[in-house]
Every structure is written in structure tokens, then in C-alpha cells.
Amino acid sequence: METVRAAERALMARLPEGALMQRAAAGLAAACAELLGRVYGSRVVLLVGSGDNGGDALYAGARLARRGAGVTAVLLSPERAHAGGLAALRRAGGAVAADAAAAAEELIERADLVVDGIVGIGGRGGLRPEAAALAEAAGPSRAAVVAVDLPSGVEADTGEVRGAAVRADLTVTFGAYKPGLLVDPAREYAGVVRLVDIGLEPPGEGELEALQHADVARLLPVPGAESDKYRRGVVGIAAGSARYPGAAVLAVSGALRGGAGAVRYVGPAGDAVIARFPETLVSDRGPAKAGRVQAWVTGPGAGEDAATVAEVLGTDVPVLVDADGLRLAERDAVRGRTAPTLMTPHAGEAAALLGVRREEVEGRRLAAARELAAVYRATVLLKGSTTLVADAGGGAARVNATGTSWLATAGSGDVLSGLAGSLLAAGLRALDAGSTAAYLHGLAGRFAAQGAPAGAHDVSERIPEAWRDVRC
Known part of the structure; x- marks a missing residue:
């Protein structure tokens, strides 16, 4: 977030006073008008705090008032409201609630649109009682709620929600996405996010990155004319047990569609694996005697097989650890590895x-992913409705939101593990393998579900479609 603040300060120093706020207000007013459909005759309530977000809301309200909307501002701190924005609203025919505390609830109940300009990106620790009451009133109303830059009460830097916060239908953010708009739980409060270009210089490396199709397309391994199955990479899958053979099958299914040239399976579910995927190289002699691999996946459905997990962690190739493997792995065994984990x-x-x-x-997902990466000296992919990938060495974490709630199904994580492990074997570094796999897995989940339940095997079968979609 400091990179965004610095970019804003640099831009304001080059522009006439108030020009940046006018740009933001113009984009905000346009988004509000689009949401309303018909501006003339609509009723708009502005919830105005003392900062720049309140100024943005007031100037945007003035623009809507000039187009015939009935606009009323509810000022939380009348003596500290943005003077220029307030004057502009009044000149345009807008009104200010005489007794904000008494009138706010009734105004919100009758409104077509509520604009949240209470707190900006500097807000911390949830809303104060008087602001919390407004957020509570806006929640169940029939009005659409538009947040200015980000919903008031959420943490811009971390995505945490530490108290009362506004739930928006639309968030209009300026210049760059804020982490709180991308990371749960704050993301749930943002609704649809619309980015307005206000002329900021592209920020350098920030705290959070979100890959797009073009980014993923550049990372995907593509075989060359001289490639063979071994040059493309071989991934080993040490997974499954007598109790959970399906985990092995699903991990192999993801691995076969992940870009590596071959998949070796080691474990007690060999018969189930070979029956479903005869192209798999199956062994029951343990990881050390399975043959050469460029990366291992261990843990899915492993039960209590700590010995196999430890053996895989003792290798000198990249290793992905999932599910039971996370419980069975010794912390020092992970921390002491020289190859990526x-x-x-x-x-x-x-x-x-x-x-x-x-x-x-769940309340501090970004911080938790970073902490876990530091403690284990590993790259961590924290699964969820927004998946986070953090490196042990710090730097920008990555967030992925391509998924769907239908991915919350048994075996989905096993498919993801195989997919990411295959990308590791194909030569991607751990951060790239994890974030690319999450991106493809999320797309495949959307393609498989299309608004209806889908099983993990359905997701796996749609990975090639997701791959093609990214590369088109």
C-alpha cells in the first residue's frame, strides 16, 4: 500500500490542487450513474467522513445532483468535512442532513444509492460506533451501496476486518488495486470492484500481485521440437493409502495435465492408479527406488505414512507437501531442505x-501465509476462496481469485497438488508453480461447475480447457 500512497503523493505534486480528487470523483460519479441506470429523480445518500474519501463522495454527489438526482450528504464530522466538496454539492442543489444521527436511517431506507465515503485507505480497526450504525443501516436497505476506494472498516493493507465494516455492492477504486480488495475476508465486503485510472505511474513491486491470463501464459511450459518425456520433466506422486486410494488417483490426474512429460506413482494405490491412468509409471518400491524425478508430491491421502513423507523430504529435488503430509512432516525436515518446498x-x-x-x-489470511512461509522456510499456497501464495524470502505475495465456491469439494486439493507438482517438475520455481496451478485449477473449476455441483474428477478433466483458454 505504501507504493500506492507514494505514487499518489508524487502525482498530486505535479497536478493543480484538487485535480486528482476531481479525476477520482468523475470516475466515481460515472460508475454510480451506470449502476443507477436512470440518474434523474433517483435518491442518493452520501455517507461522508473527514478524509479524502469523503471529498471524493461529495464531488461525485455534486455531479449526480447536476444530472437531476436528489443527493443528501450525511456528515459524520461536519466541522471536518471537505470544504470544497461540500460547497460543490450545495452549488449543485444537493442537501446536507440537518441532524445526521436522527435522519440517516430514514434517508438510507428511502435511497436508491448509498455512497460510502466514511473512511479511506488509512482507516484501521473497524468503524467507530456512529459510523458502524450507518453501515448497519445500509446493509439491509434496498439501496445499492457503492464504496469509495474500498469499503469503510476493512484493512487496506492486509484484507483483515477487525470490527464493523460497510458491505458494498460495488467498490470504485482509484489508480491501483488495494490488497484488501483481493484478500478475504475483506474481499467479501467489496462486491464488484471497478478500477478507475487517475493517472498514477505503474507501481513497482508491491505487497500483493494478481496474475492475469497473459502472465500465466508466459509461465506455462511448452515442449519444443527436441523435447521428450524426460526433458519435459518427470513428477513423482507419493500419495494415497489403502483407506484413501482415490487421493492418489486424483493427484495423478492433476499431474498428468500439468505439463510434465511423465508421472511416476509410488504407493499402495498402484492398481487403482494404473486402472484409471495406464500411462502412469507405477512402483511399489518406495520413492528412493522409483526412478529419477524432477519433483515430488507427497501427502494426499497418506494416512499415517510418515516414513514416506520423510523420505521424500530428504530428496534434493523440489517437493510439494499437502494434506496428511503437512501433519506428518517434521518442521526441521522442511526448514533444512536446500531444494524448494x-x-x-x-x-x-x-x-x-x-x-x-x-x-x-481466516481473519488474517495474508499475514498467516507469510508467517507460515517464514517459519517453515518454504513457499506456502494457502487455499481458500482467494488463494494466496507467499515465499519464504518475502517479496510480493500472489493472490488468485479465479476459483469458485464449487471447488470446495472432496479431492479438489489433490488435483491441485498434482497439477502444481507437475509444474515444479517442468522447471517452474515454487512461487510460479503454485500461483499458476491455482489459476488454472480455479478456471477449470469454473468450467466444470458452471453454476452446478462438480466433482474433483470433473475439475481435473477441464484443466486442458483452462490451459487453452489462458494461451488463446
Whole structure:
């Protein structure tokens, strides 16, 4: 976030006073008008705090008032409201609620649109009581709620929500995406996010990155004319058990579609694997005697097989650890590895590894992913509705939102592990393998579900479609 603040300061120094706010207000007013459909005669309520977000809301309200909307501002701190924005609203025919505390609830109840300009990106710790009451009133109303830059009450830097916050239908953000708009739980409060270009210089490396199709397309391994199955990479899958043979099958299914040239399977589910995927190289002699691989996946459906997990962690190739492997792996064995390690926990598994409650991880997902990466000296892919990938060495974490809630199904994570492991074997570094796999897996989940339930095998079968979609 500091890169965004610095870019804003640099741009304001070059522009006439107030020009940046006018650009933001113009984009905000246009988005509000589009959401309303018909501006003339509509009723708009502005929830105005003392900062620049309040100024943006007031100037945007003035623009809507000039187009015939009935605009009323509710000022939380009348003596500190943006003077220029307030004057502009009044000149345009807008009104200011005489008794904000008494009138706000009734105004919101009758409104067609509520604009949240209470707190900006500097807000911390949830909303104060008077602002919280406005957020609560806006929530169940029939009005559409538009947040200015980000919903008031959420943490811009981390995506945490530490108290009352506004739930928006649309967030109009300026210049660059803020982490709080991309990371749960704050992302749930943002609704649809619309980015308005206000002329900021592209920021350098920030705290969070979100890959797009073009980024993923550049990372995907593509065989050359001289490639063979070994040059493309071989991924080993040490997974499954007598109790959970399906985990092995699903991990292999993801691996076969992940770009490596061959998949070796080691474990007790060999018959089930070979029956479904005869192209798999199956062995029951353990990882050390399975043959050469460029990366290993261990843990899915492993049960209590700590010995195999430890053997895989002792190799000198990249290793992905998932599911039971996260519980069975010794911390020092992971920390002491010289080859890359990619850990893929969900929130419950991450909480167990950090020794905290699941709710704590879910409430501070970005911080939890970074902490886990630092503690284990590994790359961590924290699964969820927005997947986060953090490196042990710090730097920008990556967030992925291509998924769908239908991916919350048994075996989906096993497919993701195989896919990411295959990308590791094909030569991608752990951060790239994890974030690329999450991107493809999310797209495949959307293609498989299309608004209806889908199983993990359905997701796996749609990975090639997701791959083609990215490369088109």
C-alpha cells in the first residue's frame, strides 16, 4: 500500500490542487450513474467522513445532483468535512442532513444509492460506533451501496476486518488495486470492484500481485521440437493409502495435465492408479527406488505414512507437501531442505501448523501465509476462496481469485497438488508453480461447475480447457 500512497503523493505534486480528487470523483460519479441506470429523480445518500474519501463522495454527489438526482450528504464530522466538496454539492442543489444521527436511517431506507465515503485507505480497526450504525443501516436497505476506494472498516493493507465494516455492492477504486480488495475476508465486503485510472505511474513491486491470463501464459511450459518425456520433466506422486486410494488417483490426474512429460506413482494405490491412468509409471518400491524425478508430491491421502513423507523430504529435488503430509512432516525436515518446498494447506491445516485457531488464520489470511512461509522456510499456497501464495524470502505475495465456491469439494486439493507438482517438475520455481496451478485449477473449476455441483474428477478433466483458454 505504501507504493500506492507514494505514487499518489508524487502525482498530486505535479497536478493543480484538487485535480486528482476531481479525476477520482468523475470516475466515481460515472460508475454510480451506470449502476443507477436512470440518474434523474433517483435518491442518493452520501455517507461522508473527514478524509479524502469523503471529498471524493461529495464531488461525485455534486455531479449526480447536476444530472437531476436528489443527493443528501450525511456528515459524520461536519466541522471536518471537505470544504470544497461540500460547497460543490450545495452549488449543485444537493442537501446536507440537518441532524445526521436522527435522519440517516430514514434517508438510507428511502435511497436508491448509498455512497460510502466514511473512511479511506488509512482507516484501521473497524468503524467507530456512529459510523458502524450507518453501515448497519445500509446493509439491509434496498439501496445499492457503492464504496469509495474500498469499503469503510476493512484493512487496506492486509484484507483483515477487525470490527464493523460497510458491505458494498460495488467498490470504485482509484489508480491501483488495494490488497484488501483481493484478500478475504475483506474481499467479501467489496462486491464488484471497478478500477478507475487517475493517472498514477505503474507501481513497482508491491505487497500483493494478481496474475492475469497473459502472465500465466508466459509461465506455462511448452515442449519444443527436441523435447521428450524426460526433458519435459518427470513428477513423482507419493500419495494415497489403502483407506484413501482415490487421493492418489486424483493427484495423478492433476499431474498428468500439468505439463510434465511423465508421472511416476509410488504407493499402495498402484492398481487403482494404473486402472484409471495406464500411462502412469507405477512402483511399489518406495520413492528412493522409483526412478529419477524432477519433483515430488507427497501427502494426499497418506494416512499415517510418515516414513514416506520423510523420505521424500530428504530428496534434493523440489517437493510439494499437502494434506496428511503437512501433519506428518517434521518442521526441521522442511526448514533444512536446500531444494524448494511448496506447502499447500487450507486454513485449518495452516492453523494447526501455526498453533492458532482456524478463525485467526481466516481473519488474517495474508499475514498467516507469510508467517507460515517464514517459519517453515518454504513457499506456502494457502487455499481458500482467494488463494494466496507467499515465499519464504518475502517479496510480493500472489493472490488468485479465479476459483469458485464449487471447488470446495472432496479431492479438489489433490488435483491441485498434482497439477502444481507437475509444474515444479517442468522447471517452474515454487512461487510460479503454485500461483499458476491455482489459476488454472480455479478456471477449470469454473468450467466444470458452471453454476452446478462438480466433482474433483470433473475439475481435473477441464484443466486442458483452462490451459487453452489462458494461451488463446
